[in-house]
Amino acid sequence: xxxxxxxxxxxxxxxxxxxxxxxxxxxxxxxxxxxxxxxxxxxxxxxxxxxxxxxxxxxxxxxxxxxxxxxxxxxxxxxxxxxxxxxxxxxxxxxxxxxxxxxxxxxxxxxxxxxxxxxxxxxxxxxxxxxxxxxxxxxxxxxxxxxxxxxxxxxxxxxxxxxxxxxxxxxxxxxxxxxxxxxxxxxxxxxxxxxxxxxxxxxxx
Numbered sequence: 001x002x003x004x005x006x007x008x009x010x011x012x013x014x015x016x017x018x019x020x021x022x023x024x025x026x027x028x029x030x031x032x033x034x035x036x037x038x039x040x041x042x043x044x045x046x047x048x049x050x051x052x053x054x055x056x057x058x059x060x061x062x063x064x065x066x067x068x069x070x071x072x073x074x075x076x077x078x079x080x081x082x083x084x085x086x087x088x089x090x091x092x093x094x095x096x097x098x099x100x101x102x103x104x105x106x107x108x109x110x111x112x113x114x115x116x117x118x119x120x121x122x123x124x125x126x127x128x129x130x131x132x133x134x135x136x137x138x139x140x141x142x143x144x145x146x147x148x149x150x151x152x153x154x155x156x157x158x159x160x161x162x163x164x165x166x167x168x169x170x171x172x173x174x175x176x177x178x179x180x181x182x183x184x185x186x187x188x189x190x191x192x193x194x195x196x197x198x199x200x201x202x203x204x205x
């Protein structure tokens with residue numbers, strides 16, 4: 001039931017190989033030979049070469065009594081490439097502290113590199129029309145928070161506007177728009193963001 005490929009063979013690289021379709025799904029097989037789908041390879045968080053399955057974090061955090069839904073994604077990092085962060089939606093009338101969430105993660109997640117660096121508490125985690133967590137929006141939100149902290153807090157450009165979208169040559173593009181009066185800061189911002197994996201554009205005006 002697999003297509004023989006695209007009309008243009010150049011499009012087959014990484015998708016069709018030796019009659020097989022590389023779907024990008026992650027899964028595992030149990031002792032009875034049953035196959036379980038657990039996620040998508042593009043959702044993997046790669047921390048210093050360590051592949052972290054976000055479902056391991058999400059399943060662990062879902063056991064916290066106050067957590068209604070958890071979604072783990074990678075936040076860009078200069079040294080590690082990505083660091084795991086976890087968005088959390090609480091149950092009605094429940095509210096754990098960030099430190100309580102960190103403590104639960106340390107007790108529930110066996111792999112230390114998978115312990116979330118930050119917990120981001122939100123009212124609602126975005127879902128697709130079929131009820132799956134919409135990871136692209138969360139990855140962009142995590143990158144936006146990172147860049148906002150660098151540009152607005154650390155560099156003091158509080159009037160800057162940051163937009164993050166998926167796509168482009170590096171998989172994610174960050175646009176920083178600063179006031180025209182701060183044009184002289186463009187090179188400093190570019191230098192500060194140069195070490196991250198995303199594509200950066202800094203505009204003034």
